[in-house]
Amino acid sequence: MKNTKLSYIFALFFLALSLTGAFLASLIERDFGRIDVTTVSFMTVENKPMVAKLYRPISATAETPKPALLALHGYQSDKEATSTFGALELAKRGFVVLAIDHFGHGYSTQLPAANKNMSGANNGYQYLKTLPFVDKDKLGIFGHSTGGLNAIRVAKLNPDHKAVNGLSSSAGDNELHNYLLTQGLYEEIGGYREKSFPVKALIHHESRLTAVGLSTNDTLQWDHTYGNREDGSARRVALVDGSHLGVMIAKQSNKEAILWFNQTLQNGLQDQDWINPDEQTYWYKEFAGLFALFAALVSALCLANALLKNAYFSAITQTVTHKMAISKTTWKLFALVNIVATIILYPIFTQWGGANEPIASVLPFMPLEMGNGIVLWLVVSAVINLLFFVLWKKGSTISLREFGVFTNNSSLTTFNLISRSLLLAILLTAWLYAIASFVHTYWGVELRFLWPLLKPLTAERMDLFLVYWLPILFFFFVFNGLIISVQMKQKNGKSFTSTLLTWTIKTSIFAAGGLVILWLFHFIPNFMQIGPGFDVIGLPQFGGRWMMMLAVIIPQFIIFSLINHWCYLKTGYIYLGVFFTSILMTWILVGGQVIGRFLV
Incomplete structure (x- = not known):
């Protein structure tokens, strides 16, 4: 009887530890009160619900609207994964972030995944624009892998976007406004490295050169910004020391996204929400x-x-x-x-x-x-x-x-x-x-x-x-x-x-x-x-x-x-x-x- 009681006590003890860990995770995600994080559900044009997580900095109100970003996870993943490659760190720095569950993923399951409708990615963008605390003139999109491809597709459908970040994505084209590609040095999926290897050799690849506005005789420079942010022609290919999944969890990926969207959507201003890009908490x-x-x-x-x-x-x-x-x-x-x-x-x-x-x-x-x-x-x-x-x-x-x-x-x-x-x-x-x-x-x-x-x-x-x-x-x-x-x-x-x-x-x-x-x-x-x-x-x-x-x-x-x-x-x-x-x-x-x- 004594051993049985002790086992129940240990069960409750570890339950308390589990709840403590989960509560701590929620506090970190809310940056200890600086971000309001809510799970939202909204009806789409297909008349089916889409579930998303909305990160709203406390400073974002109807009177003081803030720049906003649509966060798109990759294939086989869900909205929670976006916290590792931008959602959390960007929200801490004054961006409203909407991280959706693509159709067929997470909790958006009344419609399956499908390329035909970008698995509902555009629905998330349209919903983002309806929020009263969002600055409709400062909208951006970022995503990893399939989410990166969908970010490009959504951007092409919506010329009101101001910036895009594709992580482990494609090179993009001239229809995109201010495009940042975050490239993994050890990218293992052929489609995201032009089916060539090593990745470093992409500096001579025709599609990459064309995407940043260079001629085929030029050489692409990693971590160099081409074009002009004011007219939307800015292009940058950031090389991250990681694989496909490594890009999704890399500190450098977050830093590149923070600086890119700060420059393109916040005009480089560092207001009361600004935090040094190197100070990141998503791993915690x-x-x-x-x-x-x-x-x-x-x-x-x-x-x-x-x-x-x-x-x-x-x-x-x-x-x-x-x-x-x-x-x-x-x-x-x-x-x-x-x-x-x-x-x-x-x-x-x-x-x-x-x-x-x-x-x-x-x-x-x-x-x-x-x-x-x-x-x-x-x-x-x-x-x-x-x-x-x-x-x-x-x-x-x-x-x-x-x-x-x-x-x-x-x-x-x-x-x-x-x-x-x-x-x-x-x-x-x-x-x-x-x-x-x-x-x-x-x-x-x-x-x-x-x-x-x-x-x-x-x-x-x-x-x-x-x-x-x-x-x-x-x-x-x-x-x-x-x-x-x-x-x-x-x-x-x-x-x-x-x-x-x-x-x-x-x-x-x-x-x-x-x-x-x-x-x-x-x-x-x-x-x-x-x-x-x-x-x-x-x-x-x-x-x-x-x-x-x-x-x-x-x-x-x-x-x-x-x-x-x-x-x-x-x-x-x-x-x-x-x-x-x-x-x-x-x-x-x-x-x-x-x-x-x-x-x-």
Whole structure:
């Protein structure tokens, strides 16, 4: 009873830490009272709602209107990401900033993403102009990646704009007024570096020279401003020491945007809102969000620890066997096979997801574009792993009851074992969902770090949950359950903590090792200015966004391995870990992936 009470106390303690982190993130986002930040929803010309975050400096009123900017996130992202590449830092310096969720992204889900209407980007610009505290004569637009392309499209439709900043975008043209291109030195997506490499060689590229008003015989100068700001002909290409995602989170990107819009929309004036461009706080907000996310997950595990001591849930626990199903030598061999399989399967099958993928066009109930590629890779991997497991099990004498696949309790059926494990996983998820909903509703922040993670779901996204959970559950049952916890179960350590850490480290090596090798293969040559690995060998279709996504997928796999091992060590059965991690991954996938254009 004492240990149960202590577990509840720890659950509440980490809950308090999570709420503290989220509240701190909201304070930083509001610059401790200097910015009014609100989530707004407005009807578009398509008669569908668009959701956005509005940053209004307190100094911006109907009597003292301020210059205003439309902030556009990139593909697979959402409005929260704009705080890392300008929204927060510009609002702190006297700009009204409207950061929209493009259609199909974030909370703007009643219409899918589509190039035809720029995923609603122009709707955001029109709404921005209706705000009474906005100076209609000083309007600008900035965006990253696809958002940068949409910024150009919106600008061309609206000649009343005064300045544009495209981050990891195209070179632009003479229709744009005062255009700043923020270029990544290690840009991995071919379309944003004129499909050439190295990036530094772009100083001689015809399209780049033409875009800034130079002849093809000239040489482009990085970080040099061409043209005249007063007549809108100013052009600048700022070179940032970063990759595609690196540009989105670089301090230099923010500094370039601050100075550019200060000069083009504020005439270089530094009023009471001005802050030195080098004094930036967006990273503090992101780390506060990461702290809140981490504390929320620990709180959920503490809650699980308490509930597992309850009579109803304690029935689904047993002592973890000390046996290993295979020898150390065989374990290493199987780990190597899995690493090689990952290296082969990930690039091939993820390609079936994306803007031109066929799955969503054939199966409209699965509209997550890149999400479909991830799910297909997981399902194919699960099928192959299951076949290997079945073949291996035929020659093995281990007891699946002892290893936690079937009940080892005469008073508990396997069905009850599974159903109670599922119920506990749902309760833990509900706990996390309540935290995520609270901080979003009252403080306007999310449990995230740089990327959409644990977000409250719109009705459209909630409808997709079961569709995507079933194939993801299949993968986690096979891989986290049968493979990691049975076939490749590791030696028990001297303590719970040492066992958990050792198991997680070793599992991460073979579960995410292949992904790490792929990332290194693609990016090491890129950072050496040779070119992205898959581009170098003539297979650029396997690079680009899919290698870029590994920066998100690899940490998730490691955390899921940790949670899965924790659940197995606590219960002795595979099911709590399988259910909880599969639900978490589905939540992240369904909540953050773009709902694609095949629903148009």
